[in-house]
Amino acid sequence: MVAAFAGLLACQLAGEFLVHAFALPLPGPVLGMFLLFAFLLLRGGRGGVSPQLGAAADGLLGHLSLLFVPASVGLMRYFDILAANALTLILAVALSTALAQAATALTFRLLARSKP
Numbered sequence: 001m002v003a004a005f006a007g008l009l010a011c012q013l014a015g016e017f018l019v020h021a022f023a024l025p026l027p028g029p030v031l032g033m034f035l036l037f038a039f040l041l042l043r044g045g046r047g048g049v050s051p052q053l054g055a056a057a058d059g060l061l062g063h064l065s066l067l068f069v070p071a072s073v074g075l076m077r078y079f080d081i082l083a084a085n086a087l088t089l090i091l092a093v094a095l096s097t098a099l100a101q102a103a104t105a106l107t108f109r110l111l112a113r114s115k116p
Contacts, residue, residue, distance in 0.1 A: 004056035
């Protein structure tokens with residue numbers, strides 16, 4: 001399982017390196033996830049995900065809530081700024097949610113009409 005965690009971290013490190021080396025406009029871990037996905041696609045013909053990688057991923061997913069603790073602490077650290085802009089944040093979240101739902105509904109209707 002240590003090798004599986006090392007592989008996951010290697011993908012993240014490669015993503016971070018590529019983002020910094022080429023000044024790409026996306027987070028390194030996201031690029032690392034794409035690299036891992038590409039690796040798994042290439043390996044797909046030879047068994048796909050190894051049992052060790054599956055166990056490592058299941059272990060991380062089992063404790064996923066712990067990974068949100070730093071973000072929650074960060075929110076509390078800037079609570080005064082969030083409170084000062086609460087109305088703007090609430091409006092932005094509500095409006096973006098409504099727009100996303102509308103876009104999804106319109107896309108569904110468009111695709112449902114074009115179904116043979």
